[in-house]
Amino acid sequence: xxxxxxxxxxxxxxxxxxxxxxxxxxxxxxxxxxxxxxxxxxxxxxxxxxxxxxxxxxxxxxxxxxxxxxxxxxxxxxxxxxxxxxxxxxxxxxxxxxxxxxxxxxxxxxxxxxxxxxxxxxxxxxxxxxxxxxxxxxxxxxxxxxxxxxxxxxxxxxxxxxxxxxxxxxxxxxxxxxxxxxxxxxxxxxxxxxxxxxxxxxxxxxxxxxxxxxxxxxxxxxxxxxxxxxxxxxxxxxxxxxxxxxxxxxxxxxxxxxxxxxxxxxxxxxxxxxxxxxxxxxxxxxxxxxxxxxxxxxxxxxxxxxxxxxxxxxxxxxxxxxxxxxxxxxxxxxxxxxxxxxxxxxxxxxxxxxxxxxxxx
Numbered sequence: 001x002x003x004x005x006x007x008x009x010x011x012x013x014x015x016x017x018x019x020x021x022x023x024x025x026x027x028x029x030x031x032x033x034x035x036x037x038x039x040x041x042x043x044x045x046x047x048x049x050x051x052x053x054x055x056x057x058x059x060x061x062x063x064x065x066x067x068x069x070x071x072x073x074x075x076x077x078x079x080x081x082x083x084x085x086x087x088x089x090x091x092x093x094x095x096x097x098x099x100x101x102x103x104x105x106x107x108x109x110x111x112x113x114x115x116x117x118x119x120x121x122x123x124x125x126x127x128x129x130x131x132x133x134x135x136x137x138x139x140x141x142x143x144x145x146x147x148x149x150x151x152x153x154x155x156x157x158x159x160x161x162x163x164x165x166x167x168x169x170x171x172x173x174x175x176x177x178x179x180x181x182x183x184x185x186x187x188x189x190x191x192x193x194x195x196x197x198x199x200x201x202x203x204x205x206x207x208x209x210x211x212x213x214x215x216x217x218x219x220x221x222x223x224x225x226x227x228x229x230x231x232x233x234x235x236x237x238x239x240x241x242x243x244x245x246x247x248x249x250x251x252x253x254x255x256x257x258x259x260x261x262x263x264x265x266x267x268x269x270x271x272x273x274x275x276x277x278x279x280x281x282x283x284x285x286x287x288x289x290x291x292x293x294x295x296x297x298x299x300x301x302x303x304x305x306x307x308x309x310x311x312x313x314x315x316x317x318x319x320x321x322x323x324x325x326x327x328x329x330x331x332x333x334x335x336x337x338x339x340x341x342x343x344x345x346x347x348x349x350x351x352x353x354x355x356x357x358x359x360x361x
Contacts, residue, residue: 052173052276053226056151059171059274060127066270067107067130075268076107078252082311083109083166085250086195089313090118090164093191097162101125103182103194104150104168106270108135116140119162125150128270151178155185165194167311170227171274179240189320192242198249198310199229204298205262205290205307209282212290221279230312242316244323250311255304259291262307 066072087110097119102111105124114122115138122141125148126132137143150165151172163182172178182192206224213220228236230249237245256262266272299305317323334345 054171054173054274055276055278056127056149056171056173056274059270062267062272062274063106063128063270064130066268067128067134069268072107072134072268075265076109078254078309079106079109079167079269081252082195084113086110086164086166086193086313087113089193089315090114090162096120097191099123099160100162100164101153101155101160101185103148103153103163103165105132105135106166106168107131108137110164110166111143112136112138114138114141123160125153131270153178153181153185155181157184158187159185161187161190163190163192163194165196167195167197169194170196170225175228176236176239179236179242183241183316183318186318188318189322190318192237192316192318193314195311195313196233197227198312199227200251200308200310201227203308204294204305205259208259208290208294208297209286211293212286216283216286216289222275222277223273223279223282225273225275225278227310228312233312233314237314237316240316241319243319244317245314246316247312247314250313252309252311253306254309255300255302255306257304259294259305260287262305 066075069075096117099121100114100119101123102108102114103125105111105126108124111122111124112135119141121144122137123144123146124132124135124137125146126135127147127149129147132145132147135143135145150168151174163186169175169178179192186192202224209223210220213223230247234245234247237247256265294305334342338345
């Protein structure tokens with residue numbers, strides 16, 4: 001059963017356990033190299049769909065505010081890089097897609113890297129009208145722009161043969177339901193390809209803020225939104241009905257002068273915290289303490305601090321009869337214990353000739 005890490009939804013015993021761990025790490029900060037503390041609770045998938053973790057109205061306001069900034073392009077460096085890598089994965093599929101959609105397209109970080117020889121017609125869907133107006137794309141490709149919340153992609157069934165999403169779905173409340181609706185709008189043998197932030201994203205900032213909260217206020221507040229784990233992502237995709245799943249992980253470590261520049265850039269990206277139980281204000285004493293803890297725990301020799309962004313890329317296909325299927329159990333003719341002599345077995349069973357360099361071995 002898939003699980004989801006939800007920060008801040010803990011019972012009394014879990015909070016006491018977390019408090020003990022944080023106190024220990026705070027007293028032994030110089031000796032500990034922690035990947036961040038995450039208060040988590042295991043939720044069954046049927047419960048996840050009924051929860052409201054994120055404030056979608058707040059997220060819309062954050063994106064609109066980011067779009068109005070005169071230097072908005074300065075904060076696109078992460079989404080630009082991940083969008084380029086995601087678009088590059090589209091080229092690996094030797095197919096020309098007639099109808100595709102970029103769900104939660106932002107400012108077109110994927111769209112601008114899609115070539116007309118890969119996609120004939122592309123629909124850009126984004127909940128922020130100002131971000132949608134700023135989308136750029138290559139000439140020679142028909143592009144439609146639609147104001148649409150990526151949490152509710154209510155498109156017609158079997159209307160797209162490619163669905164893309166770049167660093168947007170980690171803000172969705174009902175992820176299983178969104179995956180199911182995406183599968184419905186795909187044609188048979190259609191492709192769902194996306195990227196999301198993973199659970200280790202900003203672990204340095206998360207743990208620093210938690211330790212500062214404990215020191216200044218005696219408790220922990222959810223300053224960083226929860227992210228999905230890689231083991232849960234495959235389960236949710238499988239539950240939604242996707243086949244031939246591929247999930248791979250990447251990490252980007254970016255240096256900043258201090259914690260405050262990092263938080264300012266997150267605001268400029270439209271990636272500020274949008275959890276429903278988030279504190280509305282970060283006090284001056286907590287922020288200064290967190291900045292000092294951040295530098296003490298993770299600071300580099302050159303005076304900068306690192307911020308880790310974990311990215312999950314995944315591909316899922318809508319089932320179709322033409323797709324390859326696994327053989328039935330018991331049909332295997334070669335035992336795993338004979339893998340060391342696989343060349344001999346292949347030669348005996350199929351008569352496939354070996355190359356000269358293989359014969360000499």
